[in-house]
Amino acid sequence: MNWSEPTRILATCGRGCAGALQKELRRLGYVAEAISDTVVGVEGDLRDAMRLNLWLRTANRILFEVAGFAVESPDELYAAVRDLPWEEWLRGDVPFHIHGVAEHSTIRDSRFALLRCKDAIADRFVAATGARPDSTARAEGAAGIALFWQEGVAHIYLDTSGVPLSHRGYRWRPWTAPLRETLAAAILLELNWPKEPAEALVHPMCGSGTLAIEAAWMAQNRAPGLSREAFAFEFLNDAPMSVWEALKEEARGQLVAAPRAWISAGDNAPAAVVCARENAERAGVAGLIRFHTCDFRAMPLPKPPALVVLNPGYGERVGLEENLGPLYENIGTWLKMNCQGMRGAVFTGSIPLGRQVGLRPSRRTTLWNGPIECRLLEYELYAGTRDSRLLRKHAGENPPQTPQ
Structure with a gap:
């Protein structure tokens, strides 16, 4: 995988925090586009994704786009995801974790779309390597994948953060109604x-x-990321x-x-x-x-x-x-x-x-x-x-x- 090839990177945040996140990104030298009140986009490669994980104070996750396609059913989603070169991006010895949102008239629950994606990734791995990777419901210690499917368009991202970036590592003892x-x-x-x-x-x-x-x-x-023990990008293939x-x-x-x-x-x-x-x-x-x-x-x-x-x-x-x-x-x-x-x-x-x-x-x-x-x-x-x-x-x- 050529991790130096630029793509779209999304920084997600809490509702209302996109303005502060945009300010941070611009201070770091990026041209930042507010996509919604919880998402800001920039262009960059995996080094940029690493840098954003390290420095951003207001972001929840850093998502690295690897694919986007038109799909109109769960079966079409499965086929499109299975065609992606997952064996180039993921390691066979590390489990993967998938999360995301799917809003389409053909499904009632995002979990079904995520299950179809998980099956497609595993089936691709088996076909390419002969081994089936493990999947996990926990972000810790896993490669991260995110799906966003709205009506006829689906986007696939590598979640380079894994555990949300709000987990700095210092707050072991919370108090009443703590601030994130x-x-x-x-x-x-x-x-x-x-x-x-x-x-x-x-x-x-x-x-x-x-x-x-x-x-x-x-x-x-x-840099708030200096206190973190691990990020999901560490579990990517040849990171x-x-x-x-x-x-x-x-x-x-x-x-x-x-x-x-x-x-x-x-x-x-x-x-x-x-x-x-x-x-x-x-x-x-x-x-x-x-x-x-x-x-x-x-x-x-x-x-x-x-x-x-x-x-x-x-x-x-x-x-x-x-x-x-x-x-x-x-x-x-x-x-x-x-x-x-x-x-x-x-x-x-x-x-x-x-x-x-x-x-x-x-x-x-x-x-x-x-x-x-x-x-x-x-x-x-x-x-x-x-x-x-x-x-x-x-x-x-x-x-x-x-x-x-």
């Missing part, structure tokens, strides 16, 4: 942090510490592993071990702070993050410029939306009274609760946390007077917070 690593990175990119070189990051309600850890990795210019080793060595050379970044994370739950600190230690950045066990209003604040990001509970996961209004109002009061000259941001899955902050957002961004449609609300915290009714109503109150 790729979503945390997308939040930071959407907020354009650091907006200027000296901008600090303050993250109350840190939960398992994911956002602070992703920020520390960004400050280090650390150029010397190229991969060179890419990793180049990335290590660009890492800034001790950046001049002010990052703090806090939570009012001691167990959450223990969890966040342990995750930061596994990520190699515990020394870059100041941890505090305290209510968000007791968080030590640096001098501006700084970005203050809060991810409070929003009810859908913890079942407490009706009780969270005072918390959001107190967040707004604290931001306005204590964080003047800084930027503030609140990430929430509840539009009504977001309004309870009582500040006018300078920017609203829609992101999805799994199935939950969320808003990232950004505030420029100038000196001034917040909604006087909320200030009078909640002055001095200390409602319990629900950390994320």
Whole structure:
């Protein structure tokens, strides 16, 4: 297989993250085309696919296209897939894993189309080599294949990631309703942090510490793929592993071990702070993050410029939306009274609760946390007077917070 031949590469992401992913790809020097709100496409060879697996912070998977064809039935799909030279792409001693989506009037379930593809690959292997490869339902330790079939057109990809790229390897102890690593990175990119070189990051309600850890990795210019144990491209036939080793060595050379970044994370739950600190230690950045066990209003604040990001509970996961209004109002009061000259941001899955902050957002961004449609609300915290009714109503109150 000529792995240096360019083809279309798709980077998939969570809903709403395509803008941040496009920004990443352009910074890496690619011409990036947003195909949907969860897919961005570029052109490149297998080296590029390796590089994207190594560097992208917001992508879920990197898919390397090997074929596209018109098919109108499962039998036609089987025949087209069987004609592909799988013995050139896959190793006989490694199982393969297939996933994807099929939407066609001739089938009711994507699993049937995937089964036909799996049979076609195995039958081709038997005809070409005399041996039948194993298939597996797990992405770990397997070559990856992806099918996307919509009406009359099917595309076949080699999934070069395997296990989703959100699995960085450092978060062994999650906390309540944790942020996925790729979503945390997308939040930071959407907020354009650091907006200027000296901008600090303050993250109350840190939960398992994911956002602070992703920020520390960004400050280090650390390629997130350096922490991974394996990628699916390693199991391809004649994969150029010397190229991969060179890419990793180049990335290590660009890492800034001790950046001049002010990052703090806090939570009012001691167990959450223990969890966040342990995750930061596994990520190699515990020394870059100041941890505090305290209510968000007791968080030590640096001098501006700084970005203050809060991810409070929003009810859908913890079942407490009706009780969270005072918390959001107190967040707004604290931001306005204590964080003047800084930027503030609140990430929430509840539009009504977001309004309870009582500040006018300078920017609203829609992101999805799994199935939950969320808003990232950004505030420029100038000196001034917040909604006087909320200030009078909640002055001095200390409602319990629900950390994320």
